[in-house]
Amino acid sequence: MGKVEGGMKCVKYLLFIFNFIFWLMGSLVLAVGLWLRFDPETVALLNGDGAPDTFFYGVYILIIAGSLVMLVGFFGCCGAIRESQCLLGSFFACLLIIFGAEVAAGVFGFLNKDKIIEDVQNYYIKSYNDNKNNTMIQNSYHRVLNCCGTSQSFCPEAPADTKDCEVGIKEFFNSKLYIIGYVGIGIAGVMVIGMIFSMVLCCAIRNSREIM
Numbered sequence: 001m002g003k004v005e006g007g008m009k010c011v012k013y014l015l016f017i018f019n020f021i022f023w024l025m026g027s028l029v030l031a032v033g034l035w036l037r038f039d040p041e042t043v044a045l046l047n048g049d050g051a052p053d054t055f056f057y058g059v060y061i062l063i064i065a066g067s068l069v070m071l072v073g074f075f076g077c078c079g080a081i082r083e084s085q086c087l088l089g090s091f092f093a094c095l096l097i098i099f100g101a102e103v104a105a106g107v108f109g110f111l112n113k114d115k116i117i118e119d120v121q122n123y124y125i126k127s128y129n130d131n132k133n134n135t136m137i138q139n140s141y142h143r144v145l146n147c148c149g150t151s152q153s154f155c156p157e158a159p160a161d162t163k164d165c166e167v168g169i170k171e172f173f174n175s176k177l178y179i180i181g182y183v184g185i186g187i188a189g190v191m192v193i194g195m196i197f198s199m200v201l202c203c204a205i206r207n208s209r210e211i212m
Contacts, residue, residue: 018193019076025187026069032183033062036176044140045120045172048127052119054112055173058180061105068098069187099191106184109177117173121166125150128165141165145172 036042036059046055072094124141128150142148145168148155154164 016077016081019073022076022190023070023073025190026066026071026073028066029062029069029183029187030066032179033059033066036179037063041144041172042176044144045169048123048140050123052116052123054116054119055176058105058108058112058177058184061101061108062180062183065098065101065105065184065187068094068101072098095191099188102184102188102191104184106181106188109179109181109184113174113177113181116177117170120169120173124165124169128153141168145169 037056042055045051046053075090075094142165145163145165147163147165147168148158149164151164151166155162
């Protein structure tokens, strides 16, 4: 089997290093996804009966994409070291799939931000106005967000600096959804570099075999 030489050998090791970094980034994406899914504060806010689960859709995409990135990064490392056209081709195909998933997560986080926040706000308002759910409200939203009441029905006994929970919900979920958006689009950008490297190395391996 022909081996890549010269400058292309440098590309080979650059691709290996990139894939190792790629694997680490996959671990980071998976960790962020798991943190967003099992964060005690988020779970406390969205764990009640009838609570909207739209927020978790983007989180699940991050978790799946992070797991795939780790797996693909490993096979990419193997393909680069073994100079396997098959492994590199599979790596490239998987990158395209994950690229689409990461972009989807990022776009989901940005485009659905207002709808997700509105759904949670409506859920809170309904629960707040329902006496049987007041205990849940006190133990979750008021404690986690340090807020009380709505813009139309503020808690009269709350301290002067306490915000209404509609504002608290917007601030809380804005920060979480921006994380989903920036992580998804950021990783997608890195994948473009990986696809370029894998294409260059695949071409080099094919040309070297033709020469041999």
